[in-house]
Amino acid sequence: MDITRNKYDGIAVCAPVTIPYTRYSLKSSHWFCGQSIAALIKRAKIKKEAIDGFCISSFTLSPDSAVGLMQHLGTSPRWLDHIPMGGASGGVALRRAARAVQSGDAEIVACVGADTNHVDTFRNTIATFSQFANDAVYPYGSGGPNSSFAFLTDYYMREFGAKREDFGKLCIAQRENALPVKHAMMKKSLNMDDYINARTIADPIRLYDCVMPCAGAEGFLVMSIERAKFLKLPYTQILSTIERHNAFPDDPIQYRGGWAIDVDEFYEQAGLGPKDMDLVQLYDDYPVICFMQIEDLGFCDKGEASKFIKDKDLTTKGNFPLNTSGGQLSQGQAGAGGGFLGVVETIRQLTGEVLGYQVDNVQNGLVSCFGMINYDRGLCTSAAILSKGDL
């Protein structure tokens, strides 16, 4: 028996907030979570008690989970979720919170992705990431995600003929998009020479292929459309979402992600196709994964991403606005916040609350998330299509 998935009718996603990124911070993840929730309350002009659901993602909250955080912040929600899916968390938080509100289990859910970054945080995170990582990849050069993505990039370039210049085009366009964002880690525009000749990190990956770990947070609220209207909050609606874990385990090396399994259902639920997307936010800890998302989300065939972006302008003024606030490659990777960046930027663009450049005439935005490089590949994928709500 086929069961059609319910739509996300009546759900509003709104109040995008960002706690400005810093390279390092002495503050804890609790602080970044708390600041995000305070910002959400301020933005929505509601009391703390009005938020009765929380959906939290953070690597550095340990030894606490979302539970301890609630005591820390003096909140008593009736719905609580802790999503340990790193870069895929934003998309997953969105769909879980939406269902909670739709079913009446919660009225307003605050979704937050936050992490701090002390000087030793990144190393500690990757040195104790998982059993498979500890046993079978970290003792091999201790490169962290750099070495895993070096493999994927090396394989992808050779298999599909992608050139470093193709990746460079994406990185340069994203940098342009990031320039007006005050807290972006990268503040200067990037040219092809700089990109190509940057310091090698893990062949073929060079400096500007890598995100810079930083501290920061991203958050948004999920509530009913009625409530958003009552609170006079510009909102977006969810047309479709997907999530997948450990897809294609038999692929000897990763060249596609879970999106490829779910892509048809994804567009079918929205009643739209790739061509209807006015802007796209892709998870971009390394450019190669953006290429895989472009392919797996149906913008072009497998291996064709280089060709696809060749005649596209990826800036906010262009014909394929991509990572419109610069993505993590320019803004920095605020831990699990990186998994929320695309969702928050999509909300910002569709509700006119941008920190940088506004893309003109936007109705539908696609956001895609990717997380948890474990052993040899990334395990979690999620994606959503949001559309502008009518106030």
Add this chain to the structure above:
Amino acid sequence: MTTPLSKPKRKDPTKRTRIPSLPPGKRSREAHGLTAMAAVGRFALQVCNECQKVQYPPRQICSNCLNDKLFWRDVNNGGKLLAETKLQHSNDTYFRDRIPWRLGIVIADAGPSIVAHLGEDCIRDQRVRMSLSIDRAGNAVITARPEKPTQLEEDDVQLREMAFNPKDRRVLIVDGKTELGLRIAENMVAAGARDVFVGSAEPWRSSSYLDKIKDLERTSIYSLDVTDTESVKELASMIGDKVEILVNNSYHLRMGGLVDKFDINTAHDEMEIHYHGLMRLAAFFGPIMKLRSADGPQGASAWLNVLSAYALINNPDLATYSASQAAALSLSQCLRSEMAAGGIRVLNAFTGPIEDEWQQIAPPPKLIPDTVAKRIIKGLQDGKEDIIIGAVAEEICARIAENAKEIERTIKL
């Protein structure tokens, strides 16, 4: 082709010696299954008893059928190199000191994709052979080399971290007054050791083996009596900072039982040489070697004890000898633990009866000393932890694994 190892130069005394650091050592219990296989040079992975799927990384549940009966089984060590990288950046001090560091991802013929340390001659899309090696922290890692051995592959600086080819390394052989000592010295010279230091106790007593050692190139003889603390201390202060591989081949075997042939003096001598001797060597050579494990590609690297397989099970015909070997084996485990902190690997060779004047009564098959020496050097080159030498030693290990009570009751010369 692998970059030839640059000839070791005289050390500049004004330059600071690099402080030893270790690769990340955190492993799960399951992953130490790999260590057990690596120790004896096997390439074995977990295989599901139910569906035969080969698993990697190690785990407790089959990723195909969820069965929990996973067994370590030898699998084909071939594979194809799918992708590679040369790290120029690492988050760990050990690798930062040694970059660039080559890694690859190999699709094993046995099934899984395997992240491996990569030899210099490996080429993308081409076939490789993998081995289970042990890294400087003492844990198993997978290394990949081209399918067909290449010239100079043992020169690979990265792989030399996990294997102890004597080439260009300086070796101390503790006892030069046995045939085995002579053969080890000869084979070390042949393997390209930079210097071979050979110990000799009781210098007033002549030895035909020592006479032959005198004629070997790059070889020098030093007074060393492992039963004399001052003697060990003196030699350590003289050459301790040059010893890069230490071979402890101290040997004192006499026939004898316990109740039936009680002889406390023999027992005492055996303990003095095998057990207290190891203690003295450890006390004076250990600390210096630990400080020099990161001193370039020719830094101090390995400590090898030549033990009898009777260290693993008492042979009543050699009762006190077996006991002293067991004592040395026990101590070697402590030595391994303490030396690991300094990045020095401790290896044990277990031999069956050797063809020499003291084991005349032992029936064949017996090992000729030159064979033992060659196997020791091969074991060093492979970086094995337990080097089992000869049919008798192999049989003893197999029988202990099968039924220790059976061999305990039936073992004899």
